[in-house]
Amino acid sequence: MEAMLTNPLAVLILAHADDKLLLGHVQSDWTGLGPLLEEDIAASAMAQDDLSHALILYQFLGERYELDSDVIAFEREPVDYMCCDLVTKPDEFDWAEAVVKRWLIAEFTGMGIDRLSAIEDKELAARCNRIKPEQALQIKHLQAWIKRLGTAGPESQERIQAALDRLSGLAGMLFEVPGQRLPVNDDFCCGRDEMFKAWDASIQETLSQSNLKASFALPERSLIGGRRGTHASHFHDQFDELTEVRRVSPGASW
Template structure:
Protein backbone atom coordinates (compact mmCIF):
# COMPACT_ATOMS: atom_id res chain seq x y z
CA UNK A 1 0.00 0.00 0.00
CA UNK A 2 1.40 3.37 -1.01
CA UNK A 3 1.35 6.38 1.32
CA UNK A 4 -1.39 7.96 -0.80
CA UNK A 5 -3.49 4.81 -0.53
CA UNK A 6 -2.95 4.63 3.22
CA UNK A 7 -4.09 8.25 3.53
CA UNK A 8 -7.23 7.53 1.51
CA UNK A 9 -8.01 4.48 3.65
CA UNK A 10 -7.51 6.48 6.84
CA UNK A 11 -9.81 9.20 5.50
CA UNK A 12 -12.63 6.71 4.95
CA UNK A 13 -12.12 5.17 8.40
CA UNK A 14 -12.24 8.61 10.02
CA UNK A 15 -15.52 9.33 8.25
CA UNK A 16 -17.07 6.10 9.49
CA UNK A 17 -15.71 6.47 13.02
CA UNK A 18 -16.59 10.12 13.47
CA UNK A 19 -20.10 9.60 12.10
CA UNK A 20 -20.95 6.91 14.64
CA UNK A 21 -19.12 8.70 17.47
CA UNK A 22 -21.22 11.87 17.10
CA UNK A 23 -24.40 9.96 16.27
CA UNK A 24 -24.02 7.90 19.44
CA UNK A 25 -23.38 11.01 21.52
CA UNK A 26 -26.50 12.77 20.27
CA UNK A 27 -28.45 9.59 20.97
CA UNK A 28 -27.07 9.37 24.51
CA UNK A 29 -28.37 12.87 25.27
CA UNK A 30 -31.89 11.44 25.20
CA UNK A 31 -31.21 9.27 28.26
CA UNK A 32 -34.01 10.02 30.71
CA UNK A 33 -35.75 12.29 28.18
CA UNK A 34 -37.24 9.83 25.67
CA UNK A 35 -41.07 9.67 25.41
CA UNK A 36 -41.38 6.61 27.69
CA UNK A 37 -39.21 4.21 29.69
CA UNK A 38 -39.18 1.46 27.07
CA UNK A 39 -37.91 3.92 24.48
CA UNK A 40 -35.36 5.22 26.95
CA UNK A 41 -33.90 1.72 27.18
CA UNK A 42 -34.13 1.00 23.45
CA UNK A 43 -32.61 4.24 22.18
CA UNK A 44 -29.86 4.10 24.81
CA UNK A 45 -29.00 0.59 23.66
CA UNK A 46 -28.77 1.76 20.05
CA UNK A 47 -26.51 4.64 21.09
CA UNK A 48 -24.29 2.22 23.01
CA UNK A 49 -24.08 -0.11 19.99
CA UNK A 50 -23.18 2.82 17.76
CA UNK A 51 -20.42 3.98 20.10
CA UNK A 52 -19.07 0.44 19.93
CA UNK A 53 -19.04 0.64 16.14
CA UNK A 54 -17.10 3.90 16.33
CA UNK A 55 -14.60 2.23 18.66
CA UNK A 56 -14.04 -0.54 16.10
CA UNK A 57 -13.19 2.00 13.41
CA UNK A 58 -10.88 3.97 15.71
CA UNK A 59 -9.11 0.71 16.55
CA UNK A 60 -8.57 0.06 12.84
CA UNK A 61 -7.06 3.54 12.59
CA UNK A 62 -4.73 2.78 15.49
CA UNK A 63 -3.63 -0.42 13.76
CA UNK A 64 -3.01 1.66 10.63
CA UNK A 65 -0.60 3.85 12.59
CA UNK A 66 -2.82 6.90 13.10
CA UNK A 67 -2.34 6.98 16.88
CA UNK A 68 -4.06 5.80 20.05
CA UNK A 69 -7.73 4.95 19.46
CA UNK A 70 -8.96 6.80 22.58
CA UNK A 71 -7.00 9.90 21.64
CA UNK A 72 -8.36 9.79 18.09
CA UNK A 73 -11.87 9.78 19.52
CA UNK A 74 -11.45 12.42 22.22
CA UNK A 75 -8.57 14.79 21.40
CA UNK A 76 -8.88 15.70 17.71
CA UNK A 77 -10.21 19.21 17.04
CA UNK A 78 -13.34 20.04 15.07
CA UNK A 79 -11.52 20.90 11.85
CA UNK A 80 -9.85 17.47 11.96
CA UNK A 81 -13.16 15.63 12.14
CA UNK A 82 -14.72 14.02 9.06
CA UNK A 83 -18.25 13.32 10.26
CA UNK A 84 -21.28 14.43 8.29
CA UNK A 85 -22.99 17.65 9.34
CA UNK A 86 -26.24 15.84 10.18
CA UNK A 87 -24.87 13.85 13.11
CA UNK A 88 -23.32 16.84 14.88
CA UNK A 89 -26.52 18.91 14.99
CA UNK A 90 -28.00 19.49 18.45
CA UNK A 91 -31.21 17.69 19.43
CA UNK A 92 -32.87 21.02 20.15
CA UNK A 93 -32.60 24.09 22.39
CA UNK A 94 -31.08 23.82 25.84
CA UNK A 95 -28.62 21.40 27.40
CA UNK A 96 -29.49 17.87 28.46
CA UNK A 97 -28.79 18.69 32.13
CA UNK A 98 -30.29 22.19 32.03
CA UNK A 99 -33.78 22.73 30.59
CA UNK A 100 -33.50 20.60 27.45
CA UNK A 101 -36.23 21.29 24.91
CA UNK A 102 -35.34 18.53 22.51
CA UNK A 103 -37.28 17.65 19.37
CA UNK A 104 -38.30 13.98 19.25
CA UNK A 105 -39.56 14.27 15.67
CA UNK A 106 -36.14 15.52 14.59
CA UNK A 107 -34.47 12.66 16.47
CA UNK A 108 -36.67 10.08 14.77
CA UNK A 109 -36.19 11.49 11.26
CA UNK A 110 -32.44 11.96 11.71
CA UNK A 111 -32.01 8.48 13.16
CA UNK A 112 -34.08 6.81 10.46
CA UNK A 113 -32.39 8.59 7.56
CA UNK A 114 -28.93 8.05 9.05
CA UNK A 115 -29.54 4.37 9.81
CA UNK A 116 -30.74 3.69 6.27
CA UNK A 117 -27.55 5.35 4.99
CA UNK A 118 -25.43 3.42 7.46
CA UNK A 119 -26.98 0.09 6.43
CA UNK A 120 -26.28 0.86 2.77
CA UNK A 121 -22.66 1.74 3.52
CA UNK A 122 -22.16 -1.34 5.70
CA UNK A 123 -23.57 -3.62 3.00
CA UNK A 124 -21.07 -2.09 0.57
CA UNK A 125 -18.20 -2.34 3.06
CA UNK A 126 -18.73 -6.08 3.48
CA UNK A 127 -17.05 -6.39 0.07
CA UNK A 128 -14.28 -3.87 0.80
CA UNK A 129 -10.84 -4.62 -0.60
CA UNK A 130 -9.42 -3.85 2.87
CA UNK A 131 -10.14 -7.09 4.70
CA UNK A 132 -10.09 -5.72 8.30
CA UNK A 133 -12.75 -3.19 7.31
CA UNK A 134 -14.84 -5.84 5.56
CA UNK A 135 -14.67 -8.01 8.69
CA UNK A 136 -15.76 -5.10 10.89
CA UNK A 137 -18.70 -4.43 8.56
CA UNK A 138 -19.91 -8.01 8.92
CA UNK A 139 -19.95 -7.66 12.72
CA UNK A 140 -21.68 -4.27 12.68
CA UNK A 141 -24.31 -5.48 10.22
CA UNK A 142 -25.64 -7.99 12.75
CA UNK A 143 -27.02 -5.15 14.91
CA UNK A 144 -28.25 -2.84 12.18
CA UNK A 145 -31.39 -4.84 11.37
CA UNK A 146 -32.81 -4.02 14.79
CA UNK A 147 -31.69 -0.39 14.70
CA UNK A 148 -33.35 0.14 11.33
CA UNK A 149 -36.55 -1.66 12.33
CA UNK A 150 -36.80 0.47 15.46
CA UNK A 151 -36.47 3.85 13.75
CA UNK A 152 -38.59 2.88 10.76
CA UNK A 153 -41.37 1.91 13.17
CA UNK A 154 -41.20 5.29 14.91
CA UNK A 155 -41.00 7.11 11.57
CA UNK A 156 -44.11 5.32 10.30
CA UNK A 157 -46.16 5.65 13.47
CA UNK A 158 -45.55 9.37 13.88
CA UNK A 159 -46.44 10.06 10.25
CA UNK A 160 -49.65 8.05 10.73
CA UNK A 161 -50.51 9.83 13.97
CA UNK A 162 -52.12 13.26 14.42
CA UNK A 163 -51.92 16.22 12.05
CA UNK A 164 -49.69 17.97 14.57
CA UNK A 165 -47.31 15.00 14.63
CA UNK A 166 -47.25 14.88 10.84
CA UNK A 167 -46.47 18.59 10.63
CA UNK A 168 -43.58 18.18 13.09
CA UNK A 169 -42.25 15.25 11.06
CA UNK A 170 -42.43 17.28 7.84
CA UNK A 171 -40.48 20.10 9.50
CA UNK A 172 -37.92 17.61 10.82
CA UNK A 173 -37.52 16.00 7.39
CA UNK A 174 -36.83 19.43 5.90
CA UNK A 175 -34.09 20.03 8.49
CA UNK A 176 -32.52 16.61 7.98
CA UNK A 177 -32.38 16.87 4.19
CA UNK A 178 -30.89 20.36 4.55
CA UNK A 179 -27.83 18.74 6.16
CA UNK A 180 -27.78 15.42 4.28
CA UNK A 181 -25.78 16.43 1.23
CA UNK A 182 -22.40 15.26 2.51
CA UNK A 183 -23.60 11.92 3.90
CA UNK A 184 -22.29 9.82 1.00
CA UNK A 185 -19.47 12.16 0.05
CA UNK A 186 -15.93 10.79 0.51
CA UNK A 187 -14.15 14.13 0.70
CA UNK A 188 -10.92 15.07 -1.04
CA UNK A 189 -9.71 11.45 -1.36
CA UNK A 190 -12.97 10.20 -2.82
CA UNK A 191 -11.64 9.22 -6.23
CA UNK A 192 -8.84 7.10 -4.79
CA UNK A 193 -11.17 5.55 -2.21
CA UNK A 194 -13.35 4.32 -5.06
CA UNK A 195 -10.42 3.27 -7.25
CA UNK A 196 -9.04 1.17 -4.37
CA UNK A 197 -12.44 -0.52 -4.11
CA UNK A 198 -12.62 0.27 -0.41
CA UNK A 199 -16.33 0.98 -0.95
CA UNK A 200 -18.63 1.47 -3.92
CA UNK A 201 -19.05 4.87 -5.54
CA UNK A 202 -20.87 7.57 -3.63
CA UNK A 203 -23.39 8.06 -6.43
CA UNK A 204 -24.31 4.38 -6.34
CA UNK A 205 -24.90 4.46 -2.58
CA UNK A 206 -26.95 7.64 -2.77
CA UNK A 207 -29.20 6.07 -5.42
CA UNK A 208 -29.69 3.06 -3.15
CA UNK A 209 -30.66 5.36 -0.29
CA UNK A 210 -33.36 6.97 -2.42
CA UNK A 211 -34.54 3.56 -3.63
CA UNK A 212 -34.72 2.28 -0.06
CA UNK A 213 -36.75 5.09 1.48
CA UNK A 214 -39.02 5.93 -1.47
CA UNK A 215 -41.53 3.05 -1.05
CA UNK A 216 -42.20 4.01 2.57
CA UNK A 217 -42.54 7.69 1.70
CA UNK A 218 -45.05 6.82 -1.04
CA UNK A 219 -47.01 4.66 1.40
CA UNK A 220 -47.11 7.52 3.92
CA UNK A 221 -47.84 10.16 1.24
CA UNK A 222 -44.70 12.10 2.15
CA UNK A 223 -42.85 14.33 -0.30
CA UNK A 224 -39.09 14.24 0.18
CA UNK A 225 -37.57 17.75 0.33
CA UNK A 226 -34.63 18.64 -1.86
CA UNK A 227 -31.33 17.41 -0.46
CA UNK A 228 -28.79 20.16 0.15
CA UNK A 229 -25.10 20.47 1.01
CA UNK A 230 -24.59 23.69 2.95
CA UNK A 231 -21.27 22.43 4.34
CA UNK A 232 -19.10 19.36 3.77
CA UNK A 233 -18.07 17.77 7.04
CA UNK A 234 -15.93 15.25 5.16
CA UNK A 235 -13.53 18.12 4.44
CA UNK A 236 -13.53 19.43 8.01
CA UNK A 237 -16.09 22.20 7.50
CA UNK A 238 -18.32 22.01 10.58
CA UNK A 239 -20.79 23.96 12.72
CA UNK A 240 -20.39 25.35 16.23
CA UNK A 241 -22.53 22.43 17.41
CA UNK A 242 -19.53 20.14 16.90
CA UNK A 243 -17.22 22.28 19.03
CA UNK A 244 -19.69 22.15 21.91
CA UNK A 245 -20.13 18.38 21.55
CA UNK A 246 -16.38 17.72 21.51
CA UNK A 247 -15.88 19.85 24.63
CA UNK A 248 -18.31 17.60 26.49
CA UNK A 249 -17.06 14.34 24.98
CA UNK A 250 -13.43 15.06 25.85
CA UNK A 251 -14.00 16.60 29.27
CA UNK A 252 -13.15 13.54 31.38
CA UNK A 253 -10.51 12.07 29.06
CA UNK A 254 -8.56 15.32 28.94
CA UNK A 255 -8.25 15.44 32.74
CA UNK A 256 -5.59 12.73 32.50
CA UNK A 257 -4.78 11.34 29.07
CA UNK A 258 -2.34 8.81 30.56
CA UNK A 259 -4.96 7.16 32.76
CA UNK A 260 -6.20 3.65 32.00
CA UNK A 261 -9.95 3.66 31.49
Protein backbone atom coordinates in the same frame (compact mmCIF):
# COMPACT_ATOMS: atom_id res chain seq x y z
CA MET B 1 -1.66 9.66 12.63
CA GLU B 2 -0.60 11.48 9.45
CA ALA B 3 -0.47 8.23 7.48
CA MET B 4 -4.00 7.38 8.54
CA LEU B 5 -5.38 10.82 7.77
CA THR B 6 -4.00 10.77 4.25
CA ASN B 7 -5.04 7.25 3.32
CA PRO B 8 -8.29 7.27 1.33
CA LEU B 9 -9.70 4.04 2.79
CA ALA B 10 -8.78 5.05 6.34
CA VAL B 11 -10.47 8.40 5.78
CA LEU B 12 -13.62 6.71 4.57
CA ILE B 13 -13.65 4.44 7.64
CA LEU B 14 -13.00 7.45 9.88
CA ALA B 15 -15.97 9.27 8.37
CA HIS B 16 -18.27 6.43 9.45
CA ALA B 17 -16.55 5.96 12.80
CA ASP B 18 -16.76 9.67 13.60
CA ASP B 19 -20.43 9.74 12.60
CA LYS B 20 -21.00 6.89 15.04
CA LEU B 21 -18.96 8.41 17.87
CA LEU B 22 -20.65 11.79 17.69
CA LEU B 23 -24.10 10.32 17.07
CA GLY B 24 -23.79 8.01 20.08
CA HIS B 25 -22.71 10.96 22.18
CA VAL B 26 -25.49 13.25 21.00
CA GLN B 27 -28.21 10.60 21.14
CA SER B 28 -27.35 9.59 24.68
CA ASP B 29 -28.78 12.95 25.71
CA TRP B 30 -32.18 11.35 25.15
CA THR B 31 -31.57 8.88 27.97
CA GLY B 32 -34.28 9.58 30.50
CA LEU B 33 -36.20 11.82 28.12
CA GLY B 34 -37.69 9.36 25.63
CA PRO B 35 -41.37 9.71 24.76
CA LEU B 36 -42.17 6.40 26.45
CA LEU B 37 -40.14 4.30 28.82
CA GLU B 38 -39.42 1.47 26.44
CA GLU B 39 -38.25 3.82 23.71
CA ASP B 40 -36.08 5.52 26.29
CA ILE B 41 -34.37 2.18 26.87
CA ALA B 42 -34.21 1.31 23.17
CA ALA B 43 -32.78 4.70 22.18
CA SER B 44 -30.17 4.47 24.92
CA ALA B 45 -29.20 0.94 23.83
CA MET B 46 -28.79 2.19 20.28
CA ALA B 47 -26.63 5.09 21.40
CA GLN B 48 -24.43 2.53 23.18
CA ASP B 49 -24.34 0.50 19.99
CA ASP B 50 -23.20 3.56 18.06
CA LEU B 51 -20.30 4.09 20.43
CA SER B 52 -19.40 0.40 20.20
CA HIS B 53 -19.46 0.55 16.40
CA ALA B 54 -17.17 3.57 16.47
CA LEU B 55 -14.83 1.62 18.73
CA ILE B 56 -14.81 -1.39 16.38
CA LEU B 57 -13.72 0.85 13.50
CA TYR B 58 -11.21 2.85 15.57
CA GLN B 59 -9.66 -0.40 16.78
CA PHE B 60 -9.29 -1.56 13.19
CA LEU B 61 -7.53 1.68 12.29
CA GLY B 62 -5.51 1.56 15.49
CA GLU B 63 -4.13 -1.87 14.59
CA ARG B 64 -3.37 -0.81 11.03
CA TYR B 65 -1.62 2.42 11.99
CA GLU B 66 -0.27 1.39 15.39
CA LEU B 67 -2.33 3.95 17.22
CA ASP B 68 -4.34 3.70 20.41
CA SER B 69 -8.04 3.66 19.55
CA ASP B 70 -8.73 6.22 22.31
CA VAL B 71 -6.14 8.52 20.79
CA ILE B 72 -7.88 8.27 17.43
CA ALA B 73 -11.25 8.87 19.05
CA PHE B 74 -10.34 11.75 21.36
CA GLU B 75 -7.03 13.33 20.47
CA ARG B 76 -7.33 14.50 16.90
CA GLU B 77 -7.68 18.14 16.03
CA PRO B 78 -11.30 19.12 15.28
CA VAL B 79 -10.36 19.71 11.65
CA ASP B 80 -9.46 16.02 11.36
CA TYR B 81 -12.85 14.76 12.49
CA MET B 82 -14.74 13.64 9.42
CA CYS B 83 -18.25 13.33 10.73
CA CYS B 84 -21.05 14.98 8.86
CA ASP B 85 -22.48 18.02 10.62
CA LEU B 86 -26.00 16.65 10.35
CA VAL B 87 -24.97 14.26 13.13
CA THR B 88 -24.29 17.00 15.64
CA LYS B 89 -27.12 19.30 14.62
CA PRO B 90 -29.12 19.92 17.80
CA ASP B 91 -32.59 18.42 17.71
CA GLU B 92 -33.74 20.76 20.48
CA PHE B 93 -35.20 17.67 22.12
CA ASP B 94 -37.88 17.47 19.48
CA TRP B 95 -38.63 13.75 19.19
CA ALA B 96 -39.77 14.01 15.57
CA GLU B 97 -36.52 15.68 14.59
CA ALA B 98 -34.44 13.20 16.57
CA VAL B 99 -36.12 10.24 14.87
CA VAL B 100 -35.84 11.69 11.37
CA LYS B 101 -32.21 12.62 11.86
CA ARG B 102 -31.29 9.22 13.25
CA TRP B 103 -33.16 7.46 10.48
CA LEU B 104 -31.53 9.39 7.60
CA ILE B 105 -28.10 8.76 9.12
CA ALA B 106 -28.80 5.10 9.94
CA GLU B 107 -29.82 4.30 6.37
CA PHE B 108 -26.66 6.01 5.10
CA THR B 109 -24.44 4.17 7.58
CA GLY B 110 -26.06 0.83 6.78
CA MET B 111 -25.18 1.23 3.13
CA GLY B 112 -21.73 2.58 3.89
CA ILE B 113 -20.86 -0.36 6.14
CA ASP B 114 -22.20 -2.77 3.53
CA ARG B 115 -19.82 -1.26 1.01
CA LEU B 116 -16.87 -1.26 3.39
CA SER B 117 -17.47 -4.95 4.08
CA ALA B 118 -17.27 -5.67 0.35
CA ILE B 119 -13.76 -4.25 0.07
CA GLU B 120 -11.14 -6.96 -0.25
CA ASP B 121 -9.88 -6.79 3.29
CA LYS B 122 -10.85 -9.74 5.45
CA GLU B 123 -10.18 -8.00 8.75
CA LEU B 124 -12.24 -4.96 7.79
CA ALA B 125 -15.02 -7.19 6.45
CA ALA B 126 -15.08 -9.18 9.70
CA ARG B 127 -15.47 -6.00 11.72
CA CYS B 128 -18.14 -4.60 9.43
CA ASN B 129 -20.01 -7.89 9.59
CA ARG B 130 -20.34 -7.46 13.35
CA ILE B 131 -21.83 -4.02 12.83
CA LYS B 132 -24.21 -4.88 10.00
CA PRO B 133 -26.92 -6.85 11.88
CA GLU B 134 -26.96 -4.25 14.66
CA GLN B 135 -27.24 -1.47 12.12
CA ALA B 136 -30.08 -3.34 10.43
CA LEU B 137 -31.90 -3.45 13.79
CA GLN B 138 -31.55 0.30 14.14
CA ILE B 139 -32.90 0.91 10.65
CA LYS B 140 -35.85 -1.42 11.24
CA HIS B 141 -36.66 0.30 14.52
CA LEU B 142 -36.42 3.80 13.08
CA GLN B 143 -38.51 2.88 10.03
CA ALA B 144 -41.17 1.58 12.41
CA TRP B 145 -41.22 4.94 14.17
CA ILE B 146 -41.34 6.95 10.93
CA LYS B 147 -44.30 4.90 9.70
CA ARG B 148 -46.18 5.25 12.97
CA LEU B 149 -45.55 8.95 13.38
CA GLY B 150 -46.46 9.59 9.75
CA THR B 151 -49.76 7.75 9.95
CA ALA B 152 -50.86 8.14 13.58
CA GLY B 153 -52.94 11.28 13.08
CA PRO B 154 -52.89 14.87 11.82
CA GLU B 155 -50.76 16.36 14.62
CA SER B 156 -48.21 13.57 14.51
CA GLN B 157 -48.04 13.66 10.70
CA GLU B 158 -47.62 17.43 10.73
CA ARG B 159 -44.78 17.31 13.25
CA ILE B 160 -42.83 14.55 11.53
CA GLN B 161 -43.30 16.20 8.13
CA ALA B 162 -42.06 19.49 9.59
CA ALA B 163 -38.95 17.73 10.91
CA LEU B 164 -38.37 16.20 7.49
CA ASP B 165 -38.75 19.62 5.87
CA ARG B 166 -36.13 21.04 8.23
CA LEU B 167 -33.64 18.21 7.67
CA SER B 168 -34.09 17.15 4.05
CA GLY B 169 -32.02 20.08 2.77
CA LEU B 170 -29.16 19.11 5.10
CA ALA B 171 -29.15 15.38 4.45
CA GLY B 172 -26.91 15.77 1.41
CA MET B 173 -24.10 16.49 3.87
CA LEU B 174 -23.94 12.76 4.51
CA PHE B 175 -22.52 12.31 1.03
CA GLU B 176 -19.80 14.97 1.26
CA VAL B 177 -16.41 13.68 0.16
CA PRO B 178 -14.46 13.25 3.42
CA GLY B 179 -10.91 14.19 4.34
CA GLN B 180 -9.60 17.73 4.12
CA ARG B 181 -6.10 16.46 3.30
CA LEU B 182 -7.25 14.55 0.23
CA PRO B 183 -8.16 15.96 -3.18
CA VAL B 184 -11.92 16.09 -3.75
CA ASN B 185 -11.61 14.27 -7.04
CA ASP B 186 -10.37 11.12 -5.35
CA ASP B 187 -12.88 8.46 -6.24
CA PHE B 188 -12.64 6.42 -3.09
CA CYS B 189 -16.14 6.77 -1.76
CA CYS B 190 -17.40 3.32 -2.66
CA GLY B 191 -19.57 4.64 -5.48
CA ARG B 192 -20.91 7.87 -4.01
CA ASP B 193 -23.41 8.65 -6.79
CA GLU B 194 -24.77 5.12 -6.92
CA MET B 195 -24.97 4.99 -3.12
CA PHE B 196 -26.95 8.22 -3.03
CA LYS B 197 -29.46 6.77 -5.50
CA ALA B 198 -29.84 3.62 -3.42
CA TRP B 199 -30.16 5.64 -0.21
CA ASP B 200 -32.75 7.97 -1.75
CA ALA B 201 -34.74 5.00 -3.07
CA SER B 202 -34.79 3.37 0.36
CA ILE B 203 -35.83 6.61 2.07
CA GLN B 204 -38.56 7.25 -0.50
CA GLU B 205 -39.95 3.74 -0.05
CA THR B 206 -40.45 4.31 3.67
CA LEU B 207 -41.83 7.80 3.11
CA SER B 208 -44.37 6.46 0.63
CA GLN B 209 -45.65 4.06 3.32
CA SER B 210 -45.76 6.84 5.88
CA ASN B 211 -47.84 9.58 4.25
CA LEU B 212 -44.72 11.76 4.11
CA LYS B 213 -42.81 13.56 1.39
CA ALA B 214 -39.28 14.86 1.00
CA SER B 215 -36.75 15.32 -1.74
CA PHE B 216 -32.99 15.12 -1.43
CA ALA B 217 -30.09 16.28 -3.55
CA LEU B 218 -26.57 14.96 -3.89
CA PRO B 219 -24.12 17.81 -3.19
CA GLU B 220 -21.30 18.70 -5.55
CA ARG B 221 -18.06 16.88 -4.90
CA SER B 222 -16.43 20.23 -4.24
CA LEU B 223 -18.68 20.97 -1.25
CA ILE B 224 -16.60 21.62 1.83
CA GLY B 225 -18.36 20.89 5.11
CA GLY B 226 -17.90 18.84 8.23
CA ARG B 227 -16.49 15.81 6.47
CA ARG B 228 -13.67 18.00 5.16
CA GLY B 229 -13.01 19.56 8.55
CA THR B 230 -15.06 22.74 8.19
CA HIS B 231 -17.45 22.08 11.00
CA ALA B 232 -20.47 24.02 12.20
CA SER B 233 -20.39 25.57 15.65
CA HIS B 234 -22.60 22.80 17.05
CA PHE B 235 -19.90 20.25 16.22
CA HIS B 236 -17.38 22.23 18.27
CA ASP B 237 -19.81 22.40 21.20
CA GLN B 238 -20.20 18.63 21.12
CA PHE B 239 -16.50 18.04 20.52
CA ASP B 240 -15.55 20.15 23.55
CA GLU B 241 -17.95 18.19 25.69
CA LEU B 242 -16.95 14.81 24.26
CA THR B 243 -13.25 15.34 24.85
CA GLU B 244 -13.51 17.22 28.13
CA VAL B 245 -12.54 14.33 30.39
CA ARG B 246 -9.83 13.13 28.05
CA ARG B 247 -8.25 16.59 28.02
CA VAL B 248 -8.13 16.68 31.82
CA SER B 249 -5.70 13.80 31.83
CA PRO B 250 -4.56 12.69 28.37
CA GLY B 251 -3.48 9.07 28.27
CA ALA B 252 -4.93 8.22 31.67
CA SER B 253 -5.87 4.60 32.18
CA TRP B 254 -9.40 4.08 33.57
